[in-house]
Amino acid sequence: MLTDRQEDLLVAVALTEFSVYYEDTDLELAERAWQLAADRLIDYDLEPYEAVDALDIGE
Numbered sequence: 295m296l297t298d299r300q301e302d303l304l305v306a307v308a309l310t311e312f313s314v315y316y317e318d319t320d321l322e323l324a325e326r327a328w329q330l331a332a333d334r335l336i337d338y339d340l341e342p343y344e345a346v347d348a349l350d351i352g353e
Contacts, residue, residue: 299338303345306334310342 296304309331313324335345 300349302334303338303340303349306331306342307345307349
């Protein structure tokens with residue numbers, strides 16, 4: 295089971311990926327997703343790339 299922090303970071307990573315993927319298709323939606331990700335990360339004083347490290351996922 296994930297902690298609240300891990301859940302928040304996982305959602306932030308997903309929103310960041312979503313925003314990058316849809317940036318050229320729907321800029322307004324991408325910016326909203328980016329802002330939602332940033333709002334979650336601000337509580338933990340992390341940047342998106344740091345969230346991946348904190349979750350110990352990725353390459």
